Amino acid sequence: MKFNLFLAATALAFGAITTTPVLAEEVTLKLWSRADRSGPLRAGNIVTAADQLNRAFAAAGSDTRVKIDLIETNAKGFDADALDLLKAHSVGDTPDIAVAAHEWIGSFVEAGFAANLEPHIAANAAMYADIIPQLWTSVMYKGDRYGIPQDSEVRMFFVNNDILRKAGKSEDFIAGLPAAVEAGEFTMYDWCDLGAEAVNSGAAKIGWVHRPNVGPDFQMAMAAFGIDIYNDDAAKLQITKSGLTEYYGWLKYCVGNGSLPADMTSYSWDSTHAAFRGGDAMGKFHGIWNVGAQLEAFGLTGEDDYFHKLTWIHAPAGIKGGAPKNLSHPVVYVVGDTPNKDLAALLVAMASQHVPNTAHAVGTNHTPINYGQTAMPEFQDGGWALIKGTPMLKYAEFMPNHAKIGQYNAITYTGVQAVETGEMTPEDAAEMVIEELEVELGDDVIILD
Amino acid sequence: MSRPTNLITRGAGAPPPPVMTQASRQTTNALVFLGPACVFLLCLLVIPIFVDLVVAFTDMSQTVRIDGFTTKQFEKLAKPSPEALLGFELRGSFYRALSLSAVYVVCTLAIFNISFALILALTTTALPDWLGGLYRAIWLLPRMSPSVVYGLLWLWTIDPTGRGLLNQVLAVAGLDPVNPKLDAPLTVIVVANGFIGASIGMLILTSAIRSIPQHLFYAARADGAGSLSIVRHIVLPALRWPLSYITVFQSLALLVSFEYIFLIMGPARQTMTMAMLAYTKTLAPGIGSGQYAYGAAITLILIVIGMAVALILWRLSNMKRLLTRPRIEVQ
Numbered sequence: 001m002k003f004n005l006f007l008a009a010t011a012l013a014f015g016a017i018t019t020t021p022v023l024a025e026e027v028t029l030k031l032w033s034r035a036d037r038s039g040p041l042r043a044g045n046i047v048t049a050a051d052q053l054n055r056a057f058a059a060a061g062s063d064t065r066v067k068i069d070l071i072e073t074n075a076k077g078f079d080a081d082a083l084d085l086l087k088a089h090s091v092g093d094t095p096d097i098a099v100a101a102h103e104w105i106g107s108f109v110e111a112g113f114a115a116n117l118e119p120h121i122a123a124n125a126a127m128y129a130d131i132i133p134q135l136w137t138s139v140m141y142k143g144d145r146y147g148i149p150q151d152s153e154v155r156m157f158f159v160n161n162d163i164l165r166k167a168g169k170s171e172d173f174i175a176g177l178p179a180a181v182e183a184g185e186f187t188m189y190d191w192c193d194l195g196a197e198a199v200n201s202g203a204a205k206i207g208w209v210h211r212p213n214v215g216p217d218f219q220m221a222m223a224a225f226g227i228d229i230y231n232d233d234a235a236k237l238q239i240t241k242s243g244l245t246e247y248y249g250w251l252k253y254c255v256g257n258g259s260l261p262a263d264m265t266s267y268s269w270d271s272t273h274a275a276f277r278g279g280d281a282m283g284k285f286h287g288i289w290n291v292g293a294q295l296e297a298f299g300l301t302g303e304d305d306y307f308h309k310l311t312w313i314h315a316p317a318g319i320k321g322g323a324p325k326n327l328s329h330p331v332v333y334v335v336g337d338t339p340n341k342d343l344a345a346l347l348v349a350m351a352s353q354h355v356p357n358t359a360h361a362v363g364t365n366h367t368p369i370n371y372g373q374t375a376m377p378e379f380q381d382g383g384w385a386l387i388k389g390t391p392m393l394k395y396a397e398f399m400p401n402h403a404k405i406g407q408y409n410a411i412t413y414t415g416v417q418a419v420e421t422g423e424m425t426p427e428d429a430a431e432m433v434i435e436e437l438e439v440e441l442g443d444d445v446i447i448l449d
Numbered sequence: 450m451s452r453p454t455n456l457i458t459r460g461a462g463a464p465p466p467p468v469m470t471q472a473s474r475q476t477t478n479a480l481v482f483l484g485p486a487c488v489f490l491l492c493l494l495v496i497p498i499f500v501d502l503v504v505a506f507t508d509m510s511q512t513v514r515i516d517g518f519t520t521k522q523f524e525k526l527a528k529p530s531p532e533a534l535l536g537f538e539l540r541g542s543f544y545r546a547l548s549l550s551a552v553y554v555v556c557t558l559a560i561f562n563i564s565f566a567l568i569l570a571l572t573t574t575a576l577p578d579w580l581g582g583l584y585r586a587i588w589l590l591p592r593m594s595p596s597v598v599y600g601l602l603w604l605w606t607i608d609p610t611g612r613g614l615l616n617q618v619l620a621v622a623g624l625d626p627v628n629p630k631l632d633a634p635l636t637v638i639v640v641a642n643g644f645i646g647a648s649i650g651m652l653i654l655t656s657a658i659r660s661i662p663q664h665l666f667y668a669a670r671a672d673g674a675g676s677l678s679i680v681r682h683i684v685l686p687a688l689r690w691p692l693s694y695i696t697v698f699q700s701l702a703l704l705v706s707f708e709y710i711f712l713i714m715g716p717a718r719q720t721m722t723m724a725m726l727a728y729t730k731t732l733a734p735g736i737g738s739g740q741y742a743y744g745a746a747i748t749l750i751l752i753v754i755g756m757a758v759a760l761i762l763w764r765l766s767n768m769k770r771l772l773t774r775p776r777i778e779v780q
Contacts, residue, residue: 080734083511090512111512213715214736263609263631266717271610403511410716410729410737414542417718421631432541439525439540440743 025064029344030336032088032095034081035072038289041360042099042150042331043070049350066343071095078331079406082107089113094336096344102138102332103216105146107403114146115337120345121145127349130370132390138330138398142235146401147332148348151357151366154392155217155287155327157191157208158294159311163282164194166203174311181313184321188224188250191283191316195259198282207259208283209275212267214413216399217285220327222247222412223397225318229408230400231446237400237408238446239437241430244412246318248419248426255420265417285315287329289365291385303384312388314395328367328396361386367393404444411436498752504745511739522746542726543747550722553639554703561643562699563692566650571680573651574658585651592648600712603641634719638710642703650695657691658684693766700762701755723751 029050033043050066057064075081078101085098089111100108108114117139121128131149139147161174180186195207211217219229227243230236254260261267267275276284277297291306300306314324333348335341351357358373360366362383367390373379374387399405415433418424424432437445505522507515530538539547569588573581591599606614609628616626629637661683669679707724714720716729716736729736731744763769 076734079738083734083739086511086739087513090514107511263628266630266634266715268604271608406735406739407737413736414718421719423718435540436542440740442521 026067027064027340027343028067028069029097029340029347030069030071030095031097031099032071032073032085033099034075034078039099039151039331039360039364039366041356041363043072045351045356045360046097046333046347048356049347052350053347066347078104086111086113089336094338096336096338096340097348098334098336099150100147100332100334102147102149102330103399103401103405105139105141105332105334105401106405108334109141109146110403113334113336114141115335115341115345117145117148117335117345120335120342120349121148124346124349127353130354130372131352132369132371132393134393134396135328135330135369138328139332139401141401147334148352149330149369150333150352151361151364152328152330152369152393153287153289153366154389154396155220155285155329156389156392157283157285157313157315158276158290159283159313160204160276160279160281161309161311163198163204163279167198167201167282177311178313181316181324184317184323186313186316187320187322188221188316188318189253192250192254192257192259195254195282196257199258204280204282206261206275206281207254207257208285209261209267209272209281210264210285212265212269212272214410216327216329216409217287218409218413218416219399220285220315220325220397221250223325223327224315224322225250226322230402234446235402236444236446237402237404237437237441238448239412239434240448241434242449244415244430244433245426248415248429250318251416251419252426255422260420262420262422264420265413288367288385288389292365303388306385312392314392324395325397326392326395328393328398330369330398358383402444404441407440408437408445411440501745501748501752504742505749507742509742509745513741522743525743526746526750542721545718546721546723546726546747549635549720550704550724552635553642553720553722554700556635556639557643557646557703558696558700560639562646562650562703563695565643565647566654566695567688567692569647569651570654570658571684574655575676585655588644588648588651591645596708596712599641599645600709603637603709603713607637630714630717634714634717638714638720641709641713642706645709646699646703650699653691653695654688657688661687690771693762693768693771696766697759697762697768700758704755704758705751723747723754727751 031043031046036042047068047070050068054065057066073081073084075084082100082104085095085100086107088094094113098108098113105114128148132152135149135152136145138149138152139145159174159177164174165171177186192207195204198204199207210221222229222243225243225247227240227247229238231238251260255262272284273290273293275281277294279298294300294310295306298309300309314326317324333351335344335348338344352369354370354373354376357369358376358378361368361373362378365386367386368374368379374383374390379387399409402408412433414436415424415429418429418432419426434447438447504515506518506520508517508519508521509515525540526543527537527539529536569584573584575581576584594602605612607629608614608616609626609630611617611620611626613626615629619626665683666679669683674682705724707722707728710720710722710725711728711733716725716733721729727744727747729738730740730747731738
């Protein structure tokens with residue numbers, strides 16, 4: 001009898017233990033994001049969205065709960081992070097959501113990681129109706145969307161107005177500069193001449209600086225010389241020898257007239273920032289997120305103060321009458337092709353709404369992904385620079401979402417190094433770069449001439 | 450000289466003690482003393498070389514997947530050319546990396562790792578002990594500093610602006626500022642690596658000089674030999690083996706080193722040696738990396754070159770004699 005009672009008690013206890021988890025279903029989604037102080041809410045907004053969803057489940061009397069397992073990596077940049085992500089995916093550790101730089105989408109699709117989001121976007125059209133249309137280009141691969149823009153930015157040429165004034169330029173000239181660029185009257189060569197004039201007059205120590213390493217910024221300068229680096233129809237990268245020679249020729253011209261330091265490619269990031277923010281350089285091309293640091297460095301207090309000191313222009317056209325260019329390099333949410341992809345996509349949709357995205361955008365100086373965000377009080381109060389930058393997006397180029405864009409950029413950058421340091425002529429550099437592109441990228445690149 | 454296997458005479462009727470033959474004792478000793486080293490060599494040397502060999506003949510890239518075996522990574526380094534002596538021609542970037550590696554290794558080795566190390570060893574052993582020790586400690590500082598700190602110090606030293614230490618010194622001397630990273634990039638990496646490499650050579654050579662019996666110096670002095678004669682006829686002959694060892698070891702170490710090159714010069718074309726090329730194509734973030742098979746192919750060639758260099762230097766310096774058994778046995 002005692003033995004039977006013991007058995008019954010054991011069975012009941014075992015039943016209680018084993019049935020409890022069955023009643024409440026917990027769905028765990030793995031979220032991959034690099035630990036990035038410049039954008040903690042990229043992952044944070046997904047976690048908040050999961051909390052919101054759990055409250056909805058609770059209100060509906062459902063026991064289902066969504067748990068976010070945040071995989072926060074310590075990769076040095078988005079490229080290193082994407083390579084780590086691909087390695088994790090290749091050993092079966094595929095996250096449900098990943099925060100990534102958009103140009104990796106091609107690699108993610110080819111590796112079988114990224115889910116096609118067209119059905120999700122179509123089914124939830126209202127949640128995406130206000131997204132700035134140009135930003136969708138950044139998540140396209142072979143005609144379909146494989147990501148949702150998480151933030152955007154605009155890269156441009158910053159000009160120090162005080163240096164122009166010191167160099168003898170009138171207020172009319174300074175105020176008319178953006179319009180002259182948009183009209184195609186002020187060219188890339190004029191930009192270098194202006195930098196040289198600032199140096200020769202003693203108003204600046206350096207004409208202008210660009211990024212000191214491989215990166216997307218150079219694409220807008222290449223685009224200004226008519227180089228379209230992606231063939232949409234063939235889904236391949238492409239290059240023209242004549243365009244490349246012209247682009248390298250322009251860099252050589254800038255080094256030659258003293259506006260661009262010959263050792264620019266061996267600068268550190270600190271020296272590059274210090275050159276412009278320290279008032280030594282007349283111009284710099286980089287991204288809108290620099291505004292915060294510029295306000296601090298120049299001791300500026302607000303919008304009027306800022307635009308009295310600095311002017312923004314697109315990358316001017318290569319030739320007179322051409323179109324100016326700039327670049328946006330959005331970070332995106334990618335949904336993994338996992339059994340939880342529908343739920344993961346829904347969380348991404350929730351995190352992409354105006355309020356959570358504005359919290360990220362204003363806090364980190366990124367332009368919004370939805371048009372309506374610029375009307376929100378947070379943007380009106382603290383995001384004047386972002387509101388000003390948003391119209392520039394209509395001239396925005398994006399890096400192609402091709403698996404080998406990183407290699408392409410690295411190889412074209414070797415030409416920049418060779419020309420600026422005086423090691424090669426623009427013609428030789430173009431020749432060398434095209435040979436390297438053919439050798440390393442093979443069928444993935446089309447040589448147009 | 451052989452020894453009896455069992456020196457204990459057993460008493461009649463006593464149980465036989467456990468017998469350990471010389472052979473089994475040697476096996477045990479070998480396992481205990483050489484086992485860990487063998488495992489270490491296998492895991493960190495043999496297996497990586499084997500993995501590198503396999504990966505070099507695949508198309509492994511960003512996803513770390515192998516879809517098939519191919520020789521296309523090597524086609525990126527050389528192309529067939531009927532006119533060439535060996536039937537192939539090296540591609541531009543690879544030829545350049547090979548040349549830069551040769552110049553970098555030979556210059557660093559000859560100027561710093563051997564010559565400068567020898568000068569340091571000779572001068573610091575000629576000084577009073579405390580002063581020589583102080584100089585050696587100072588020269589060991591770069592070796593003891595973390596790589597990143599050493600790299601940053603170099604960056605600050607050669608900064609092309611007025612903030613750079615070198616330019617501050619030149620300004621005091623009334624000279625124009627210089628920009629070594631632009632005008633002499635190879636010199637920068639040779640000197641930066643040389644300062645580190647010289648310290649190891651200095652230690653080995655100092656120890657070798659110290660082990661020369663003092664009576665030889667006294668005898669030489671008694672015979673009227675000057676300092677230079679003593680160096681030439683007593684010290685240098687005694688340094689033959691240490692110098693041979695330093696040459697072989699350091700040339701191999703320099704061939705595969707890229708740490709300081711990357712920290713100081715970044716992925717600059719002017720200092721893109723073989724090891725740097727392999728690193729930038731595989732692991733260096735943000736500069737077109739993720740081409741694991743391509744990097745493995747470059748590394749495989751580097752391994753082959755390293756083996757060839759080691760064998761040639763082994764032969765030239767007659768290292769075999771250094772490692773042969775002594776002809777007399779000291780008990």
